[in-house]
Amino acid sequence: MKVLVLLTLVFLASARPDNHYDKKYDNFKVDELVSNSRLLKAYALCFLGRSKCTPEGHDIKRWIDEGTETRCAKCTPKQKVLVAKFIKALMEHCPEEWELLQKRSDPEGKQTDELKKFLDEFAP
Numbered sequence: 001m002k003v004l005v006l007l008t009l010v011f012l013a014s015a016r017p018d019n020h021y022d023k024k025y026d027n028f029k030v031d032e033l034v035s036n037s038r039l040l041k042a043y044a045l046c047f048l049g050r051s052k053c054t055p056e057g058h059d060i061k062r063w064i065d066e067g068t069e070t071r072c073a074k075c076t077p078k079q080k081v082l083v084a085k086f087i088k089a090l091m092e093h094c095p096e097e098w099e100l101l102q103k104r105s106d107p108e109g110k111q112t113d114e115l116k117k118f119l120d121e122f123a124p
Contacts, residue, residue: 084123
């Protein structure tokens, strides 16, 4: 489930007392991110530890493991949509980075069905 969290954290910075990630990323301009292949790849490389991170990417990267383990339980509904859009774009436009992220977070492919359900629900 690390793949899901990885993408969820692209839009999240920190946990809030109400058990959700910071809502400041609820309005993150994901459409601008996913329409820019260079920027999309830069975020992926940041999460892989192969490139410098933006301030947002750095903060979000810290929450990837937790998000993966909980299926983005601390994400707001808006954040789940943002994460799903990011994942779909990454799969389509940066397949090599997506494969590396997937192998790193789910090497045995056990979360593939859960990820598909998540994408179908939040980014149909």
